[in-house]
Amino acid sequence: MSRISWKTQRVLGGAALACTLLLTSAVPALGAVPSSGASSPAVPAALIHQAVTAPGTTTASVTAAPGELVAATPRITGAPRVGEKLTAIVGYWTPGTRTTYQWYRAGQRITGATAKTYTATVHDMGKALTVAVTGSQAGYTTRTVTSAAFGPLAAGVLTAPVPKVPAAPKVGQRLTASVGNWTAGTVLKYQWYRNGSGIKGATAKSYTATASDRGKALTVKVTGSRMGYATKSVTSAKSRAVAAGTLKTAVPKVSGTAKAGMKLTVSRGSWTTGTKLTQRWYRNGAAISGATGTAYTLKSADAGRTITVKVTGSKAGFTTVTRTSAGVRVQAAARPAAKPTPKPVSTRTAPRGKSCPSTHPIKGNADSGIYHVPTGSYYSRTTPEECFRTESAARAAGYRKSLL
Template sequence: MATADTSAGTPAPQPSEAVAVPRASAEPSAGVEPPESSATPVPPVTPVTGSTPGFRSESNTSAVTAPVLKTLSAGTPTVSGSAVVGSTLSVAPGSWTSGTAFAYQWLANGVVIAKATAASYKAVAADAGKRLSVRVTGSKAGFTTVVKTSAVTAPVLKRLTAGTPTVRGTTHVGQTLTVSPGSWTAGSALAYQWFANGAAITGATKTSLVLAAAHRGRTITVRVTGTLAGYVTAAKTSAPTAKIAAVPGQTAPLTTGECPSWAPIKGNASSMIYHLPGGRSYAVTKAEACFSTEAAAVAAGFRAAKR
């Protein structure tokens, strides 16, 4: 009976000795090129070959990756505008890769504000006391998507209800003007500054102003500034007065028969005598004419009382 010669050559592998070589889940079809992409091209795939002495070599190739993406150059978003209820804020996205498309989302204390997805945003009452920021998302085909968030604003302030200042008083040198500030938000602290022809009057920071000779021929206004924690500071200016006049020499008495403080000299038309304050008959005299100076009384034909 013939016997097999096993003294030379490589023994054939037996079925029980076969070694499995891991295979990829999919292989590219022969002759088919991957689709073109605006991203960085995928480098050629190197097949993996496994070999063991005494066994037939075998090669397998993995599935290709997604196209390799470029890195998007991203800018720093900047918010401009006043953080005040009712004011509109805007965002400048900064410098990004040319052709980048932007999406926006505004935040209040880091929480998304519903439907606030434009490049501008008008602060509402619910934002008061909160800090606003905006998240900018940049995207472009073939590039990674990048998200950048701006710095936060100062806390959003409410708006003060500001009144309209009104000036009262006689616009003559020596007279006193007073201001009524109008109706302001409760708790507002008010400060005052008087002006003559638009120029601030030094030291005139009270609710009243005594008119001096330097004010003659000028109009007077007053600015009222209101402040309150959590609110934006507000300032309102009164309408200008008539031009300040010199004290007139003569005027009619008050309905009480007394003279105004700026024309205190009492004149008696029947006797053509005038009485000075402090004189013996001054208090009992009912004025029929009032004078600012003795010269004015004399010019009108009156003479001084003897006592």
């Protein structure tokens, strides 16, 4: 509705005449007639404070009141739960209207929530939301309309991918759960299972398979929690049966002097922690009886032979492994120095005048064919033709012993 008012002054017996006119239709312009179907409900601003002059009057002043905006009641769309993005649907407003927004929680203004969309937070859980839409346009009265209550809001739903574990685990292998992308801010907890039974203490993201897991399938359950959201648990698919582990090994090394009577020692190197190690020594590939220590003293039987040592590692849940050292050649025994062949000692020799040498004391008388020993009665009076070392040598030469 538009109001037009004016004042006129005319001398009528000294009295002034004032007149006010109330119009119920729009006045587009002075002297103009609205066309059929015109729907503008407000007086154009151009008419405000227009001055007119008419015969018999002094001045006229026209003032137009602001127009009224057409405004639809907004509504809220989206899932009524924490973490969801909600949108204000504003409906039809007078063309050219600029709209602003303010979201409310249980009737209380939400600081900073002034966009057309709003993502529900943990603070909204259990409460209803509304949105107020304010429209403004030059020449119109600013107008605010509020939506119906939306909610109360339920707990949010966490994004929870199914975790994965290595498909073919082995004993001793460190396994790590691949959890994917959960809702930001979610706190995750873990529980590993062996053939469906929880493994005591296995509550970290990673787990090292033990001997108890051999031949069994493993899974991991991941549980996510966040304030304002419903806690959610998801479990991985089963792994294959856990296989025997592979030991970390080292090639043994032998040190020492490779000579009979000397000691050889084996260095076994670094193996998987907890591995039980044993060793056995070999001579030319054949096991040496009783030689099972980390040291071995070489014997004469080892001279000229090749000595090796085998180290065997074993651990529960792992495949047993044997590693062999490089061979060590033992020095051959030194041959004893050859003894000089003694010169043969002659059993007979020539006399020295009437005497025989001390090495051949027996005197032989060729004329009589008799030999005399030093203790004989005629020994000193006999002049020998031959001297013998032994009586047997004299007899062999054809002599007989003196009777005296």
